[in-house]
Amino acid sequence: MIQGIGVDLCSISRMEKAVESAHFSHRVFSPEEIQYACRKARPARHFAGCFAAREAFSKASGISMYSLAFGGGMWIERTGSAPIVRCSQTVLDLLPHKGTERIHLSLSHDGDYAVAMVVLVVRLQQTL
Numbered sequence: 001m002i003q004g005i006g007v008d009l010c011s012i013s014r015m016e017k018a019v020e021s022a023h024f025s026h027r028v029f030s031p032e033e034i035q036y037a038c039r040k041a042r043p044a045r046h047f048a049g050c051f052a053a054r055e056a057f058s059k060a061s062g063i064s065m066y067s068l069a070f071g072g073g074m075w076i077e078r079t080g081s082a083p084i085v086r087c088s089q090t091v092l093d094l095l096p097h098k099g100t101e102r103i104h105l106s107l108s109h110d111g112d113y114a115v116a117m118v119v120l121v122v123r124l125q126q127t128l
Helices: 012-018 022-028 031-038 043-061 065-070 089-094
Strands: 002-011 074-078 083-087 100-110 113-122
Touching (some): 012 043, 031 074, 043 113
Antiparallel strands (some): 100 113
């Protein structure tokens, strides 16, 4: 059963200015996200995607953006097949349904925007 859906759009040019501040970058993004983005030709595109993913997750889960972005509670892990959402135990404990089974994430960027969509899925509880 779908617990929540969230979507967010982030301006890449705005993120480009924001990540000029090392303080901002290290406060918001995980070391792995920073390394991944900085290996790319246009790092701001990837930072914007990660930021949009946090906003989308916040909207889908109802967890504050502060807990996700500034508390190190959520980050994006890049795998060979697709990016995935990773959460600290603190954030997992804040989820409204403790049985959250899957966090689906889709990221894309085009022109000056990055977009992220998050879908939270919970197990259905069988009643007898």
